[in-house]
Each structure stands twice: as C-alpha cells, then as structure tokens.
Amino acid sequence: MSAGAVFLWVILPYVAIATFLVGHWWRYRTGQFGWTSGSTQLMERKILGWASPMFHYGALAAVGGHVIGLMVPVAFTDAVGMKENTYRWFAAIAGAVAGAVCVIGLCGLIYRRATNARVRRTTSRTDLVVYALIAALIGLGVWMTFAINLLTSSPYDYRSSMSLWWRSLFTLRPNISAATGANTVYQVHAILAWGFWALFPFSRLVHAWSMPLQYIGRPWILYRSRYAQAGRGR
Amino acid sequence: MKVRAQMSMVMNLDKCIGCHTCSVTCKQVWTNRPGTEYVWFNNVETKPGLGYPKRWEDQEQYRGGWTLDRKGKLKLKGGGKIKKLTSIFANPDLPLIDDYYEPWTYDFETVVNAPLSDIDPVARPHSQLTGKPTEITWGPNWDEGLAGSQETAMDDPLLADMQEQVRMAYEQAFMFFLPRICEHCLNPSCVASCPSGAMYKREEDGIVLVDQDKCRGWRFCVSGCPYKKVYFNHSTGKAEKCTMCFPRIEQGQPTICSETCVGRIRYLGLVLYDADRIEEAASVPDEKDLLDSQISVFLDPDDPEVIAAAREEGIPDDWMEHARRSPVYDLAVRWRVALPLHPEFRTMPMVWYVPPLSPVVSTLELDGYEADPDDIFGAIDSMRIPQQYLANLLSAGDVGVIREVLHKLGAMRAYMRKKEVLGEHDEEIAPQVGMTSAELERMYKLLAIANYEDRYVIPQAHTEQGAEMMKEQGSCGLDFDGGPGNCGAVEAKPASSSPIVPSADDDGFDLIKILQGGKR
Ligand code: SF4
Numbered sequence: 001m002s003a004g005a006v007f008l009w010v011i012l013p014y015v016a017i018a019t020f021l022v023g024h025w026w027r028y029r030t031g032q033f034g035w036t037s038g039s040t041q042l043m044e045r046k047i048l049g050w051a052s053p054m055f056h057y058g059a060l061a062a063v064g065g066h067v068i069g070l071m072v073p074v075a076f077t078d079a080v081g082m083k084e085n086t087y088r089w090f091a092a093i094a095g096a097v098a099g100a101v102c103v104i105g106l107c108g109l110i111y112r113r114a115t116n117a118r119v120r121r122t123t124s125r126t127d128l129v130v131y132a133l134i135a136a137l138i139g140l141g142v143w144m145t146f147a148i149n150l151l152t153s154s155p156y157d158y159r160s161s162m163s164l165w166w167r168s169l170f171t172l173r174p175n176i177s178a179a180t181g182a183n184t185v186y187q188v189h190a191i192l193a194w195g196f197w198a199l200f201p202f203s204r205l206v207h208a209w210s211m212p213l214q215y216i217g218r219p220w221i222l223y224r225s226r227y228a229q230a231g232r233g234r
Numbered sequence: 235m236k237v238r239a240q241m242s243m244v245m246n247l248d249k250c251i252g253c254h255t256c257s258v259t260c261k262q263v264w265t266n267r268p269g270t271e272y273v274w275f276n277n278v279e280t281k282p283g284l285g286y287p288k289r290w291e292d293q294e295q296y297r298g299g300w301t302l303d304r305k306g307k308l309k310l311k312g313g314g315k316i317k318k319l320t321s322i323f324a325n326p327d328l329p330l331i332d333d334y335y336e337p338w339t340y341d342f343e344t345v346v347n348a349p350l351s352d353i354d355p356v357a358r359p360h361s362q363l364t365g366k367p368t369e370i371t372w373g374p375n376w377d378e379g380l381a382g383s384q385e386t387a388m389d390d391p392l393l394a395d396m397q398e399q400v401r402m403a404y405e406q407a408f409m410f411f412l413p414r415i416c417e418h419c420l421n422p423s424c425v426a427s428c429p430s431g432a433m434y435k436r437e438e439d440g441i442v443l444v445d446q447d448k449c450r451g452w453r454f455c456v457s458g459c460p461y462k463k464v465y466f467n468h469s470t471g472k473a474e475k476c477t478m479c480f481p482r483i484e485q486g487q488p489t490i491c492s493e494t495c496v497g498r499i500r501y502l503g504l505v506l507y508d509a510d511r512i513e514e515a516a517s518v519p520d521e522k523d524l525l526d527s528q529i530s531v532f533l534d535p536d537d538p539e540v541i542a543a544a545r546e547e548g549i550p551d552d553w554m555e556h557a558r559r560s561p562v563y564d565l566a567v568r569w570r571v572a573l574p575l576h577p578e579f580r581t582m583p584m585v586w587y588v589p590p591l592s593p594v595v596s597t598l599e600l601d602g603y604e605a606d607p608d609d610i611f612g613a614i615d616s617m618r619i620p621q622q623y624l625a626n627l628l629s630a631g632d633v634g635v636i637r638e639v640l641h642k643l644g645a646m647r648a649y650m651r652k653k654e655v656l657g658e659h660d661e662e663i664a665p666q667v668g669m670t671s672a673e674l675e676r677m678y679k680l681l682a683i684a685n686y687e688d689r690y691v692i693p694q695a696h697t698e699q700g701a702e703m704m705k706e707q708g709s710c711g712l713d714f715d716g717g718p719g720n721c722g723a724v725e726a727k728p729a730s731s732s733p734i735v736p737s738a739d740d741d742g743f744d745l746i747k748i749l750q751g752g753k754r
C-alpha cells in the first residue's frame with residue numbers, strides 16, 4: 001500500500017470531511033449574512049428561466065442517485081429480490097436522464113455567465129472554482145453513466161468497488177484496495193468530489209441547506225416583537 | 235379583539251411639488267451602497283406615467299399582492315407555497331433590472347485628468363452593473379413631468395380603461411406627483427411570499443422589515459409585493475426595503491423623507507387596529523368595499539373598551555395618547571380624506587394619500603367661478619385630473635369615493651376663503667360634506683398650515699425595554715457588513731463606531747446626529 005494511495009483514499013477523504021463539518025459550524029456561526037443563493041436573476045432571466053431549473057432539478061436527482069448507489073449495499077437489493085440486471089438498467093437510465101438534464105442546464109448557466117457582462121461581473125473567485133469543480137464532476141459523472149454503464153455491453157460494477165470503499169470510510173476502516181482497483185474515471189471523480197465537499201461550506205453552495213421546506217406549514221404573516229423576539233403567526 | 239399599533243403615513247398629493255428631496259435624502263441614508271445603486275426606497279413618479287419599475291401597477295404582469303380563490307379565500311396572486319417552492323430556481327415573476335433601470339455613473343476621471351485643450355472634456359456615462367460605457371435609455375423618473383409621455387404614458391396601466399377620455403395634447407394635459415415608499419401593509423404579501431421566514435411585521439409599530447441574516451435570496455418578496463417596494467441587493471444577494479427609518483421613529487422622530495419634505499406633505503402618526511380582523515377584512519369579495527373594510531379594522535383610541543384592551547396588550551399609555559392625537563387617524567379615519575394606494579391589491583397599505591385638488595383651482599379661476607359651494611362641487615366634476623384616473627389609483631375604481639373626498643377638500647377651501655378673504659363665517663358649507671365648520675378649520679390647519687408638531691405625532695420606543703432589545707441580535711434589519719446600520723441608534727453610540735460615518739469630521743454632515751433627530 002503506497003503512501004500515495006493512503007493519501008488519496010484515506011487522508012484526503014477525512015481531511016475533506018473534517019473541513020466540511022468544521023467549515024459549516026464556522027460558517028453557520030459567523031456567516032449568516034453571506035448565506036444566500038447569490039441569485040443573478042435580476043440581471044438576466046431568459047436563459048436562467050430554463051437553465052437554472054434544469055440544472056438544479058438534474059443535480060437533485062443526481063444526488064438521489066448517489067445516495068442509492070453509494071449507500072445501498074448489493075446485499076440489500078438482493079434481499080428485496082431486485083435482480084442485479086434490473087438495478088443496473090434502472091440506475092443507468094435514471095442516471096442518464098438526470099445527468100443529461102443537469103448538463104444542459106449547466107451549459108446554459110455557464111454560457112450565460114460567460115457572455116452576459118452583468119452576470120459575469122457578479123462572479124467571485126470562489127464562484128469560478130465552484131463552477132469548474134461542478135463542471136468537471138458532472139462531466140465525469142455523465143461520462144461514467146453513459147460510456148461506462150449505459151451504452152456498453154459490460155457495465156462497470158461500481159457497487160462492488162467504489163461504493164465499498166466509500167462506505168468503509170464511515171465505519172472508520174477504510175477499504176483502500178476497493179478504491180485502488182477501481183476504474184480510473186471513477187477514481188478521478190471521487191477525488192475531485194472531496195475537493196467539492198471541502199469547498200462547500202466556504203462557497204455559496206451552502207444555500208442548498210436552506211431549502212425552505214418549513215414554509216409549507218407556516219402561517220402567512222409573521223410578526224416579531226422588537227423586544228421579545230418571538231416569531232409568532234397571526 | 236387584539237389591539238396593535240401601526241405607524242402610518244399620509245401624503246397630501248395636493249402639495250407635492252415633485253422636487254425629489256425625499257428620494258435623495260433617503261438614498262443618501264439608506265441605499266448609497268454597492269448593490270443598491272438602482273434602489274430607491276422612496277421614489278417620486280409622475281402620474282400619468284409608467285412608474286418605477288415600469289408598469290408596476292399591472293399585476294397581470296408582475297403578479298404581486300393577493301387575490302381571492304374560487305371559494306373567496308385570500309391567496310397570493312403569485313401562487314401558493316408549493317408553486318413557490320417548485321419555482322424557486324427561477325422566479326417566474328421577478329422584474330428584470332431594466333424594468334427599473336440600468337444604474338449609471340460618469341467617468342469623472344476623464345474630466346479631472348484631461349490635458350489642456352480647446353475642446354471641453356466630457357464625462358461619459360458608465361453602467362454601474364458592467365462598468366462599461368453605456369447609453370442612458372431609462373431612469374427612475376424618466377417620464378418626469380410628462381417628459382416623453384406622448385410616447386410612453388399611454389402604457390400607464392391606470393389609463394387602460396379610459397383611453398378615449400384622456401387627451402395627451404399638451405394644453406389639456408394633466409399630471410401630478412406620486413411619492414412612494416413601502417406601505418408597511420397590515421396584510422403584507424411580501425412577508426407571506428418569503429419562504430425563509432426572514433420578513434416580518436413588528437408587533438409594536440407594524441414596521442415591515444427583512445432579517446438580513448435569515449434572508450437567503452429567494453426573491454419571492456420582490457415579486458410578491460404589488461408595490462415593488464422590496465429590492466434585491468445584487469451585491470449582497472439579500473432583499474432590502476424601506477425600514478420606515480425605524481431608528482428615528484423609535485426616537486420619536488419622523489422618517490428622513492418626511493423630515494426633509496420640502497412641500498411638507500407628509501404626516502406620521504399611529505393608528506390602532508384589530509389584528510384578529512385583518513384576514514376577514516382583506517377578503518371582502520367586492521374590491522370597492524375594500525376601503526370601508528380596511529377602515530373598519532381601525533379602533534377608536536377614545537373608546538374605553540379599546541383603551542382597556544390596549545392596556546391588556548401592553549400598549550403604553552403615552553402611545554395611546556399619541557394615537558388620540560394622530561394626524562393619520564384624523565385624515566384617513568375621522569375625516570376620510572386620505573385614501574390607500576391601490577386597495578385592490580388587498581395588502582391593506584398603511585401609507586395614505588390625499589388626492590390632488592389643485593387643477594380645480596386653475597379651472598375655477600379661468601372659468602370665473604366664485605367661491606360658492608355649488609359651483610365648487612360643479613367644478614370638481616369637470617376638473618382636469620379625471621376622477622376615474624384618481625379612482626383607479628386610490629379607490630379600486632370607485633369614482634364616488636374620490637368625488638366625496640374632493641368635495642370635502644373643496645368645501646374646506648371655500649369655507650376658508652370666505653373666512654379669510656371676506657371675513658364671513660359660512661356655516662352652510664360644512665354640513666354639505668358631512669363635517670362641521672370646526673372640523674374644516676382643523677383640517678385646514680393640518681393640511682394647509684401643516685405645522686411640524688401637527689404633522690408628526692410619534693411616540694418614543696420605550697427604552698427601558700430597549701435595553702433588553704440591544705441584546706437581541708438578529709432582529710436588526712440592516713446592521714450588517716456593508717449595510718447602512720443604525721439599528722443601534724437607540725443606544726446613543728459614539729459616531730465613530732457607526733458603520734456609516736467614515737470619520738467624525740468627514741464633511742460636517744453627521745448622519746447619526748440627524749438620525750437621532752439632533753437637527754431639524
Ligand atoms: S408595500 Fe411594503 S409591506 Fe406592503 S407588500 Fe410591499 S414591501 Fe410588503
């Protein structure tokens with residue numbers, strides 16, 4: 001087991017997870033004012049009107065796909081009687097649709113940011129890094145879905161390689177060999193993803209945690225007392 | 235009955251001279267920061283005209299405010315909660331910055347640094363959005379004083395149902411100025427539209443604020459407000475709005491726009507309302523009943539029952555005393571000469587307008603009318619500003635309401651003219667408009683003389699509670715990095731610790747002092 005492998009498959013993940021957790025704690029405590037979606041819809045709304053929903057819905061679906069692919073062990077799908085082949089087709093097709101929608105949306109958003117001077121001017125350096133990382137991750141992800149899973153006669157079995165390694169990180173017994181033996185594209189995708197998670201709390205990606213689901217059950221009008229601070233409904 | 239107090243404003247359109255002092259002083263205090271270049275918490279628009287943002291009154295376009303669903307229940311015009319959450323990635327009703335205008339500055343450097351030459355150097359306009367040279371094609375008051383209105387004014391939403399009547403030929407043109415701030419509504423659709431729960435109405439004085447720490451930039455408040463008085467700061471990514479200068483109000487001082495109003499058209503005072511009745515009052519089926527139902531939620535500060543209930547709610551006695559002397563209660567409720575702006579939006583706006591009467595006077599003089607009540611009323615019906623236009627603006631299209639108000643104003647003038655010019659006390663005039671002579675005289679004192687202490691009857695916030703308040707971080711609307719601050723103004727801070735005053739002797743213009751009412 002080389003030092004390089006330990007760094008890539010053990011140290012990097014744990015450092016990234018630690019940064020992710022501590023970063024969020026810090027950001028939540030000190031960065032409420034900067035916590036925003038950073039919308040530029042005021043500047044341009046035509047392209048954003050289709051690109052942003054496509055990107056976000058595609059990305060949300062992809063997140064769901066990752067949760068299933070990484071967290072659900074083969075043993076579980078076997079136990080509920082889902083055939084390996086069924087699972088694979090389901091995952092590949094759903095993943096391909098989500099990936100395609102997401103990529104088209106992302107292309108629209110990048111095009112918009114690059115060509116619209118007003119939008120470009122609001123772009124921070126962190127935004128650029130986030131954009132680059134997201135583009136690389138999604139590009140690789142879609143490549144994996146299409147070329148290595150969907151349009152091939154011998155799809156790659158990530159569930160008995162990358163997924164094993166990923167789950168092993170959380171039992172604190174990292175299964176390095178499961179990762180070192182994996183497909184290179186998957187490896188690059190995973191390594192870049194740690195960069196993404198480490199950057200997450202320090203970028204505007206945090207707005208993902210602000211999905212305002214509490215809106216559903218809340219009274220329309222909110223009152224607050226200047227002195228008592230209690231949020232009260234009508 | 236749940237008694238609450240509301241700080242409310244009246245503007246007397248008869249006296250607005252369209253000088254924009256209010257807009258400029260407001261901007262200096264609140265929105266001279268990056269990201270708010272295009273933002274005017276107070277703006278003054280010419281009517282007829284498109285307004286700021288263009289055609290803001292057209293809710294078929296912007297979908298702000300409330301409407302009734304098929305069962306007659308209030309719902310947001312922009313859609314319910316599920317619709318909002320699913321369209322959160324691209325708000326379908328958000329105005330584009332060009333609907334306001336592209337903010338610009340000039341490259342003064344070229345003028346300052348120009349070498350000696352025969353030709354005068356010119357400072358060219360530069361967009362504050364891109365930093366690039368730009369053409370100025372629209373602004374916050376582009377059609378000021380009917381400039382270019384032959385091309386644009388017909389797009390004024392209020393003219394939609396009255397094209398024929400209106401002549402834009404210059405000699406027959408009519409216009410007046412409409413200063414606008416946030417209405418600090420009783421039924422604020424901005425608050426209802428905010429998915430994050432960052433917007434709220436203050437229980438004590440009804441001021442509507444955005445919690446800058448909780449706002450996540452979802453932008454639904456911007457589209458949800460039918461008056462387009464919530465703005466998106468494109469630099470901070472947060473929503474901002476008129477704060478009714480609450481640091482001043484809490485000190486018993488009028489807002490900056492009121493304090494500096496050259497025409498002395500603004501009035502500030504408390505009204506008491508029944509918070510339990512708002513939803514019901516905003517849901518009356520016929521839009522023309524909204525004015526009456528809105529007034530019906532107000533409570534009489536002289537009524538012993540109200541006084542007892544208010545005490546129970548913890549409204550301080552000195553506030554009740556202020557409520558009794560409130561010019562807003564006089565103008566909007568007792569005499570009913572001030573009307574809400576677009577009551578049909580169903581947000582129950584709390585900034586009221588006395589409709590303009592002045593053009594009648596010129597008609598009177600030209601046509602040789604005498605100050606006879608009958609003629610006054612006749613003249614009012616043939617005055618230059620079509621009553622239908624004012625009705626579309628202030629009474630959901632109900633011309634009768636406008637006529638009634640104008641008759642009262644006309645009667646006041648006729649009565650005072652006889653008294654001042656002829657030395658006669660004509661007791662016949664007042665009863666014709668359902669008032670007494672004494673009331674007409676008080677109204678005259680309030681509207682025409684408009685003494686400072688009559689215009690602004692503002693109770694102080696209770697600082698003994700305020701001490702606790704300072705510990706409560708997060709309730710402050712605008713005290714953030716790069717924000718104008720002032721949330722701490724209740725506790726007299728040394729000027730140097732304020733984020734908005736660069737140094738104490740910067741240019742002798744001490745904002746903190748003014749905010750605290752040190753100057754008037
Ligand atoms: S006018 Fe003010 S209080 Fe009313 S909906 Fe608009 S922003 Fe909210």
Ligand code: SF4
Pocket residue numbers: 249250251252253254255256257278411413494495496497498499
């Ligand atoms: S300062 Fe007063 S008179 Fe001047 S535009 Fe504003 S409201 Fe009208």
